[in-house]
Amino acid sequence: MIELYEQLKQRYALGEISVQRFDLVFITVPRENLASLLLYLRDTEGFTHLVLLTAVDWIEDNKFQLTYLINNRESATDLGLRVIIDRDEASMESIHDLWPTAATYQRELKEMFGIDFPGSPRIDEDFILEGWTEIPPYRRDFDTLEYSRDTYLERPGRSTSDPAQHMKQLFYPEDKD
Amino acid sequence: MSIRNILSPFTAWKYLFRDPVTIPDPLNDRPGSPRYRGFHKNDMKKCIGCGTCEAICQNGAIDMVAVEGIDASKEDSGLRPNIDYGRCCWCALCVDVCMTGSLTMSNEYKWVESNPDAFRFTPGVDKKHWDNAALGYHRPDGYQLTGRVREQMPELEPAKRIESFDEIVQGYDVEQAKLEADRCVACGLCIATCPAHMAVPDYIAAVRDGDYERGLKILYDTNPFSQICGRVCTHRCETVCAARHEGDPIAIRWLKRHITEQVPRDRYRAIIGDPAPPTGKSVAIIGAGPAGMTAAYDLARKGHAVTVYEALPHAGGMTRYGIPEYRLPYETIQHEMDLILSMGVTIHYDTRIGSDITMQQLEQDFDAVILAIGLQMGRSTRIPGSEHAGVKKAVDLLRRITEGEHIDAPKSMVVIGGGNVAMDIARSMARLQKQQHGSIDVTLTALEDLNHFLADPDEIKESLEEGVNILDSRGPQQCQVDAEGNLTGLKTWKVLSIFDQQGRFAPSFDETDEQIHPAEMVVEAIGQMSDVNLLGEELTERLEWNRGRIQIDTNGRTSESWLWAAGDCVTGPDVVSAVAAGHQVAKSIDAVINPVEALTHA
Structure with a gap:
């Protein structure tokens, strides 16, 4: 895997490498190199299978990270290509022409993270969240608890106590707040 | 269509006799x-x-x-x-x-x-x-x-700190404090245990947010001794912290200290805010320790005219005259006291009630009087030889050190007692020995075994690091005096048990296990009591007493309607308990002398 990295480095501008295991390596790459790298890895280096495409919300840095995990069946190795994109204009070139299955992942990312992949088949159709009107739920600024409280009815008869207030009532109720 | 396509479905027959996977x-x-x-x-x-x-x-x-x-x-x-x-x-x-x-x-x-x-x-x-x-x-x-390991507090090394009375604990920096604050889950279990019921999760959240001015405001809502408690509080809150079950308790005390250190001192007064307009009521407070000054702070902030009478030249009580400077610098106490005084509190130093002014006069001149005189007198073991001039009381020595008096450190000495005061005097004298003789010879003997010392574990650890020789389970029997009348040492016996079967104090000893600890000075640090002579004979008679202490109700009021008592002199020694008692009497007095106002604020 390290040799592959050294070899790729001669042809492409690459970012940092992180070796998770001997058979699992992640490389950060510039977004403009992604498609040609994937094509080269698929057709020349034997990484024929797209395992998954997923995203991480680095809200503090105002970035999304996309991870393209590809697999070489021959050598049983996995390679993850990481692309960092801007969070405000979250959009990325589609790779459905390299792997048709990518379209499904991209549809999911559009719905859950709000990352657009222009040109990807059925990209604007609902995936699993039918009629969703909030911000995409996997964005970290989505408040799950608030959504849950607003959306689902509370069963009648529920009540809760704050531990500190409860102990105050028991142990020192005379003190004013 | 090839023959293969026709035959291939029949290959499924080979599964017929296999175990099903469903x-x-x-x-x-x-x-x-x-x-x-x-x-x-x-x-x-x-x-x-x-x-x-x-x-x-x-x-x-x-x-x-x-x-x-x-x-x-x-x-x-x-x-x-x-x-x-x-x-x-x-x-x-x-x-x-x-x-x-x-x-x-x-x-x-x-x-x-x-x-x-x-x-x-x-x-x-x-x-x-x-x-x-x-x-x-x-x-x-x-x-x-959640993080399970407490942020390490930077401290002076033992070899360095023994050379002076410089403060040992250096305090967290901002990054450390944030990491420590991040470990807190804000459950608030600690609040009930804190005698002053400080809003611990709220001020820790302020540390997390880096909003120190908000943090300071929260601290001073419940504790005008926040800078002091941030250093020397007994931090019982940490003994009930939820984090202690699977890791270190949150360093609540150090985070409090951190807030007080991050806010510039000239901002304190503005953040805390001005007191209420004058009510025309007046309160006299005897003793400028934690209980008295907390009550002064609360009452002054409610607009009452407060006058504090202090027998010594500085405010702070035992926090100043009992706690050594390496744990609590005097300038920190002074800032805290100045802040309280800035609320419009009048203070008379070097003024002893009973001799300079009588209680009767205070009763006449003020709407209420608070007795917050603390525990100033050291108790004696009363063992043979303990009346010798070379036998001192720890609290007296600590007070003299604070007053800047020169003390001739003996080349060798023994401290009797296993509480924090014993550690304080042992470590203070060790510093003086180091300064005056270049070497340390302090032996500390206590009745308890090391696991049952009343002193904080940190105090014991630091004493040992500084070269104090701690001997546990030793019962003092006699102060040894030679033919010329010089004190030569302390005789102790091995302690078998401290309490009898009914739980009463009745130590028993193994007389065959006798040791003589050579010493030019013996210091007794076995407890303190109040000097209640100031009350005068007539008032002493009128008051109700409870086992040597003035009887008070739950609000700190004595049997005399104009007199309240608070702090160590009625509840025993502890800074934050005294702060809590100060709040209690202030609230009670406010309700009595200013009933309408108190009602509208209830």
């Missing part, structure tokens, strides 16, 4: 996988009702409910999580965050029931057949959402 009865015989996240289990012996599970639940599925038969204590709210499985999404965040590891999940997930309310229950309380299930999701070892 389950015969999928509705009944399908256990969850070993780490399946099924219905919750909660170990009632471990749960402390901290409510962190409720706080982390992203579905609002958990309520903290009181449970019959589970009593609250200072370290357990008595509440238990009640889970609404109509909302639970089985994510197990509650299990991952649980501070004691009491909450886990079984691998049971099948339950058919027509009553929807049955799916709301309290695991561990409402018995279920999976309560003893061995399988299911538990937080994996080593996987924890």
